Amino acid sequence: MKSNEQKAGTSGSLREVLASDVPASLVVFLVALPLCMGIALASGAPIMSGLIAGIVGGLVVGLFGGAPLLVSGPAAGLAVMVFGFIQELGFAATCAAVAAAGLIQMALGGLKVARAALGISPAVIHGMLAGIGILIVLGQLHIVLGGAPQSNAWANLRELPGQIAELHGPATILGLATIGILVLWQVMPNSRLKKVPGPLVAVVGASVAAAVWGGDVKRVELAGSLFQSLQLPALPANWGAFVVAVLSLALVASAESLLSAVATDKLHTGPRANLDKELLAQGLANTLSGLAGGLPITGVIVRSAANIAAGGKTRASAFLHGVWMLLFVALLGSYLGLVPLTVLAGLLVYVGAKLVNMHHIQELRKRGELVVYVVTVAGVVGINLLAGIGLGFAVAVARLLWRLGRVQVNVKQEGEIHQVRVGGALTFVGVPQLSIALAAVPNGAQVELDLAVETLDHSGYEALESWCQNHRKTGGKVWMEPLEEVWTRKGSTPSKSVAPISASTTLSSEGA
Numbered sequence: 001m002k003s004n005e006q007k008a009g010t011s012g013s014l015r016e017v018l019a020s021d022v023p024a025s026l027v028v029f030l031v032a033l034p035l036c037m038g039i040a041l042a043s044g045a046p047i048m049s050g051l052i053a054g055i056v057g058g059l060v061v062g063l064f065g066g067a068p069l070l071v072s073g074p075a076a077g078l079a080v081m082v083f084g085f086i087q088e089l090g091f092a093a094t095c096a097a098v099a100a101a102g103l104i105q106m107a108l109g110g111l112k113v114a115r116a117a118l119g120i121s122p123a124v125i126h127g128m129l130a131g132i133g134i135l136i137v138l139g140q141l142h143i144v145l146g147g148a149p150q151s152n153a154w155a156n157l158r159e160l161p162g163q164i165a166e167l168h169g170p171a172t173i174l175g176l177a178t179i180g181i182l183v184l185w186q187v188m189p190n191s192r193l194k195k196v197p198g199p200l201v202a203v204v205g206a207s208v209a210a211a212v213w214g215g216d217v218k219r220v221e222l223a224g225s226l227f228q229s230l231q232l233p234a235l236p237a238n239w240g241a242f243v244v245a246v247l248s249l250a251l252v253a254s255a256e257s258l259l260s261a262v263a264t265d266k267l268h269t270g271p272r273a274n275l276d277k278e279l280l281a282q283g284l285a286n287t288l289s290g291l292a293g294g295l296p297i298t299g300v301i302v303r304s305a306a307n308i309a310a311g312g313k314t315r316a317s318a319f320l321h322g323v324w325m326l327l328f329v330a331l332l333g334s335y336l337g338l339v340p341l342t343v344l345a346g347l348l349v350y351v352g353a354k355l356v357n358m359h360h361i362q363e364l365r366k367r368g369e370l371v372v373y374v375v376t377v378a379g380v381v382g383i384n385l386l387a388g389i390g391l392g393f394a395v396a397v398a399r400l401l402w403r404l405g406r407v408q409v410n411v412k413q414e415g416e417i418h419q420v421r422v423g424g425a426l427t428f429v430g431v432p433q434l435s436i437a438l439a440a441v442p443n444g445a446q447v448e449l450d451l452a453v454e455t456l457d458h459s460g461y462e463a464l465e466s467w468c469q470n471h472r473k474t475g476g477k478v479w480m481e482p483l484e485e486v487w488t489r490k491g492s493t494p495s496k497s498v499a500p501i502s503a504s505t506t507l508s509s510e511g512a
Contacts, residue, residue, distance in 0.1 A: 017316045024312035025320035027197060028071055031306050032058075032321060033328065034203040035073075035351065037220065037336065038344040041143075042079040042136055044086050045094075045295055047220050047336070048229035050074045051329050052294030058322020060285040061297070066277030067261040068315040069268055071303035072285060074295040076351050077128070077256050078249070080135045081385050082295060085245045089236050092293075096233035097242055099290030101249035105283030108254065114275035120255050123372035124392035126360045128252070130373070131380025131388050133355025136348055143345035144175030153381050171217045171342040174210055178202045178346030197306065199347055206343040217340040226329045231293040248386060249286075253298045257282045260299035267308045302354075372396045401429060407453075407460075409437035418442075421450040426460035434460070438467050447471065449480035 032054050040050025057072035065072065085094045108114065138156040139149035145163045150156045185198030210217060223229055236242035261273040278299070285297045307317050329336075364370045375395045379388030407430030408423040418441050426434065441447060449468075453460070461483060468478050 016313060020311045020313040021317040022320060024307050024310035024317040025324060027195075027310040028303055028307045028312075028317065028321040029324040029328075030200040031197045032071070032073055032303055033325060034199045034339075034344065034347055035076075035303075036325075037339065038348045038351070039074040039076055039079050040295060041341065041344050042076065042140060042348050043074075043082040043295060045082065045091060046223060046229065046293075048222055048226065048329075049091075049095075049293055049295050051226070051325065051333075052229070052292050053289045053297050055322050055326045055329065056285050056289040056292065056294055057297040058318060058320075058325060060288060060322075061278075061281045061299070062315055062317075062319030062322055064277075064281040064284065065299075065315065065318070066274030066279075066281065067264055067299065068271065069304060069308055069312055069318070070257075070261050070264045070273070070278070070299045071307050071318045071321065072257070072282065072297050072299050073303065075256060075298040075300050076136060076348070076355065077132055078252060078296050078298065080132045080380075081248060081252065084384065085241075085249075088241050089238060089245060090234070092231065092234035093236035093242060094245065095231070095290045095293050096235060097245040097249060097290070098294070098296045099233055099287045100246045101253065101296065102283040102286030102288075102290060104246065104250040105254055105286060106280050107283075108250075109276050109278075109280035109283060112276045114254075114258055114279045121369070121372060121392070121396040122259075122360075123364050123369040124376050124389060124396060125255060125259055126357065126364065127373040127376025127392050128380055128385070128389055129256075130356045130360075131377040132385070133352040134377070134381050136352030136355070140345040140348040140352065144172065144179070144342055144349060146171035146175075146342065170210070170213060171340070174206050174217060174340055175342035175346040175349075177209070178206045178343045179350055181205060182347065182350040203339060203343055203347060206346070207339045210340045210343070211338060217342055220337050220339045220341065220344070222333060222337055226326075226333060229293065233290055233293070244386070249296050252385075252389075253282065253286065253296050254279060257299035260301045260304065263301050264299070264304045264308070267305060270313070302351075369396075369399070372399060406430070407433055409434055411437055411440055416446055418445045418447045419450070420447055421452060422464075423452045423454075425455040426451075426453045426464075427455060427457040428459035431459050431463045434463055435467075441471070441476075443471070443474035444476045445471075446477045447479070449478055451481055451483075 033051075036050040036054035037047050038050075040047045043050070053074040057074070061070070061072035082094065085097060089097065135153055138153050138160070141160065142149045142156060142163055146169070147159075147163045147166075150159055181202040182198050185194065185201060188194055210219075257278065258275055261275060261278050265273050282297065282299065289295065289297050307321075310317075312318070361370065361373065364373050372392055372395045376388050376392030379391040381388070383391075403425060406424045407426050408421075410421045410423075412419050420438070420441065422434065424430070449464075451464075464483060468480070471478060
């Protein structure tokens with residue numbers, strides 16, 4: 001009899017693997033291969049470094065990860081960050097930063113703090129990815145149009161009209177054709193043809209067209225075979241920048257991987273992700289990738305969704321996609337030199353545009369978090385990635401404090417009764433506002449106190465208790481729900497240092 005784990009899909013018989021996971025792994029391989037090359041191009045790194053990361057991500061995370069159906073490899077979400085680190089530290093030192101970031105990830109996974117990463121505001125993460133997507137589009141459009149990207153977003157935007165005015169013939173046509181095929185594949189009705197991955201169709205189709213056409217376009221350059229491309233990382237000259245790179249890569253790669261694992265869980269009914277185990281595997285993969293001269297690795301939701309949609313059932317599909325990539329690069333890697341750079345740039349423009357997810361924007365708007373998203377995007381595009389993340393966090397925290405302090409106190413008199421209604425969040429931030437409103441109630445008055453609060457913390461509890469006791473001493477009466485019940489309803493227990501109020505619903509000068 002099969003174990004629960006086998007039924008859940010973490011492992012399976014040879015027949016199940018051959019029937020489901022092998023076909024799914026081939027689909028994921030065909031999706032991942034051009035993306036690994038394109039992300040290396042956007043990162044300003046050797047093309048082979050993206051392929052190395054894809055191989056390591058498939059083999060290592062596929063074998064040891066805590067989310068069986070999550071597919072890992074180089075991600076567009078880190079491309080802009082890596083590009084900046086390569087410009088500042090050099091490629092070899094950036095590889096060392098990737099390896100060191102992996103060690104931090106393993107330490108965090110060992111300490112079992114992976115769940116804490118989910119506390120990062122989704123608005124900040126989605127804003128970061130959208131900002132990166134915009135930067136990728138602005139930079140890679142120049143390559144699609146046959147030119148070269150500029151140093152920052154504003155320079156890319158400023159030079160874009162001139163680039164459009166000076167179209168570079170075959171390169172431009174091939175790049176725009178690649179984007180056109182990807183868009184067409186997205187909107188095309190479901191058919192057998194659509195089962196072939198769109199990125200593969202676009203890259204192979206445009207590359208074949210370039211070969212037949214014989215146009216003079218720049219093509220992928222590989223510095224030798226896979227094994228000749230392996231290189232050891234080097235120690236940095238600028239240790240301050242190196243430490244920033246390590247911490248930034250560890251934070252962003254961990255957050256993206258864990259969020260992708262959680263998102264993947266929503267796409268299937270198999271076992272839920274073990275996030276600490278996943279973080280350990282991601283760290284191991286990044287350390288090995290950095291030591292081998294590869295790009296940083298994260299879990300990637302697009303490839304994972306393709307894996308599940310293609311029928312992947314166990315971790316074998318993610319692992320096998322790494323095997324196919326290794327075999328292709330080792331045996332047929334020379335054919336990758338036929339791919340024009342403008343075709344990869346077109347693929348990246350499409351991928352970057354997809355990072356600006358309209359569904360996420362609508363959800364954040366409904367939850368009132370759109371301002372956090374917009375500030376993060378503006379910071380990433382207008383300043384840099386770390387500044388954008390920092391600004392997003394700052395706005396998220398400010399918004400939280402504003403919500404915690406948003407207490408509504410309404411006082412009105414009905415005959416001899418003063419009706420006081422307290423709503424919103426009664427926390428330490430809102431206590432001054434509560435005190436000002438309650439001070440308007442005359443001494444000795446009869447009060448009906450309605451506590452319709454969403455949150456009640458220790459400071460709010462003490463403030464209400466103190467006011468009730470003082471008002472009682474003036475001869476007043478207070479009708480209200482016992483504070484202990486309000487506190488319990490909000491999921492807390494009053495501190496032992498707080499003297500409990502009588503369980504009676506009436507607090508008055510009588511019976512004291």
